[in-house]
Amino acid sequence: MSAPEESPIALEVDSAASAAAVSRPRTVLQMLVRNPSVCFGGVVLVVMLLTALLAPFLGTIDPSNIDPIYRNKVPGTERMLRLDDGSEVPITHWMGTDMLGRDVYSRVIYGSQISLVVGLAVAILSIAVGLTIGLVSGYIRWLDGIVMRIMDGLMAIPGILLAIALMSLFNAGLGTVIFAIFIPEIPRVVRLVRSIVLSIREEPYVEAAISVGTSVPLILIRHVLPNTIAPLIVQGTYICASAILVEAILSFLGVGIPPEIPTWGNIMAEGRMLFRVFPHNLLYPGIFLAFTILAVNVLGDGLRDTLDPRMAKRLG
């Protein structure tokens, strides 16, 4: 036999190494930046977040400052505002005032705080709880039947009705709203995580881990959990968007955050009486709400495409 025949291993190494070098040149972060949906959604959300954090410095006044003389003014009205120390400053109501003379611009800006807090809190809480339940229920077979029937039961409860019931039982407030929205989201996360766990637990590498004596919690953390991260991030954005929307609906219905705290839903609920005469009370919070939801959803789509290339290929 001649010598070159004896080195198929060396050839294997070369081709494998070069294939790897070519097919995975980019990091996940670079891939994300290249995706236009991720960029658009991300930028809009960051702007929203900054708006919420910097609300006091964005030319706003006290959002609950009532001034009956200046009620129901159209956007662009200018006037002098008397401060607590007696001095007067000129201000412009960019978005007009509502029926109690409060500045709509300030209310919308401060309202974004509540919306984002609700959205993020619900997303994080439902994913944390759903992930734990889903991992356990997917991996430990005898628990699965019990847990999933409970989840089926939870899914049968209409979210908004649950919220109304909770509001009538407890004090209306931010915590109750978050609780009321996140409970019905749990089953969806559990189902997603469970389906991933069910397929991953059959993978040979999980069986290999079992046969080298890895304990169940370690198997879940080391081998199963990492596979759920990407789909959960995507699911999280959708939950976030729907939570913001549901919070606005609850406030609009008068069963959410108390009316003295400005939220987009509250502002719209109060503005709806005079909608035909003064549409600005409904229009501006509506635009903010729509834009935020759009941004979060577009971000979610973009994340799904980059984190799950197979899905992107199928859709594209």
Add this chain to the structure above:
Amino acid sequence: MQPVLKIDNLSVQLPKGADRQHALEYVSFEVHPGEILCLVGESGSGKSVTGLSVMGLLPKGQLTPVSGQILLQDENLLEASDERLRDLRCTGMSMIFQEPMTALNPVMRCGDQIDEVLRTHIRLAPKERTQRILRIMEEVRLPEPKRLINTYPHQLSGGQRQRIMIAMALVLEPVLLIADEPTTALDVTTQASILQLIRDIQRDHQTGVLFITHDFGVVAEIADRVAVMQWGKVVEFGEAKQVLSNPQHAYTRMLIRSVPSMTPSQRERDASAQVVLNTSGLSKTYSERAFFRSTRTVHAVQKVDLEVRRGETLGIVGESGSGKTTVARCIARLTDPSSGEIFLDGKEIGRLRTGQLRPYRRRIQIIFQDPYRSLNPRRVVGDSIIEGATNYGLPRDKALERARSLMELVQLDPNVLDRFPHQFSGGQRQRICIARALTMEPEVLIADEAVSALDVSVQAQVLKLLDDVRKHFNLALLFITHDLRVAAQICDTMAVMSQSKVVEYGLTRDVFTNPQHEYTQSLLNAAPGKGWDFGAFLAP
């Protein structure tokens, strides 16, 4: 005689960023009527791309033919319009694929699927079409065509599905049949009958057949002429007998030399060695409980008695569904046996609970079939290898040290422990899996079809490695395979399983030379290329 298919200097470009520039480079060959041309090569050699180029089925935008021509009876297919190609498929050329389950539409009756070909291409009254369908189904030797015409693919066996595929391909009597690994997914006895069928049909109809395969056994069985492909080029071309008995190109020689021989190797066996593992009456039944229906029980394994001695290899051979993998999984305690005992060094481990089992787990290790799925893609291979050892309390640096020395043992560079699995080839990953099993310092190593997914040249190396490892650590090796050639080379004793029972159990030599059970006999008879001694050209 005019060739049915003439491929002339065909080159197909790969998309940018692939590991080589061309999928095919200046490929030329001819297929004559009534001839079977085998296209042989390992994965990635471009043999399937050749078949797809002829059919005009290359993925658009990814693989583009850049030069040459493909002449089907003097018509250049590369210049043909999409409509023309569509007309030619099934009437001029047909293709059958590896996996008949996915190639058939699962929600369409088999008869309708054949009928679709007729309706698309020719005008016939419904009655005549049915007649024609029945006739072709009879010709591909399907039992009870009248009944099968109304069945769905999932109601048929793998072999029957492949026959339906062949019927679809041949109902319009094309001049060229392209068969892309048509028997790879089938059991060896089914494979033999399908090969026989393809040969009979092409002889009766004078069809030219382009048969794509990786298996030299199949080549020896069926080919008139052979084209050997490597990296997109035809490196050797000639009469089948000529190529098999006197290969010229170095690559062909290497490939053919790697084919394990059907003659059992002469192995020394220490019959007095200590029995490490034995099972007694091992059974596994699955029962399907359902509301409103009586419970259905499936016997996966029935009363299996096996025995492996230290330093010995026991082969469990059988076709798919025979229960061989279930035996392995029971012994590795990945599945709980329903009844019977498993003794490790005389200690019963079949019924131990998770906690009690822990000290025994490390002594039995398993290597799986699919090297691409047996390593966690998100962990560097070093972490995968040392996972077991650290589970049993070995400090990380000590474990890494052991991993490094084991990497050397499995002939891999110890410095690549921080790489991810996707950076390795299939054969290398299987070596890593072997290293992972060895870090546990096991006494019993189970290889569950561990070389089946590998190319023949890599397979030979991994087999040799497994055998070396067995000698080096004096391991008891439990080798599960469907491949008789592999079993002949590596096993001291073997158990033949069929329909969840062990039907024959004895020394490999005895089983091969003097099979007692009729199933073993049929299995040995069905092995492709059984009469061919592949290593013969090596003899002086």
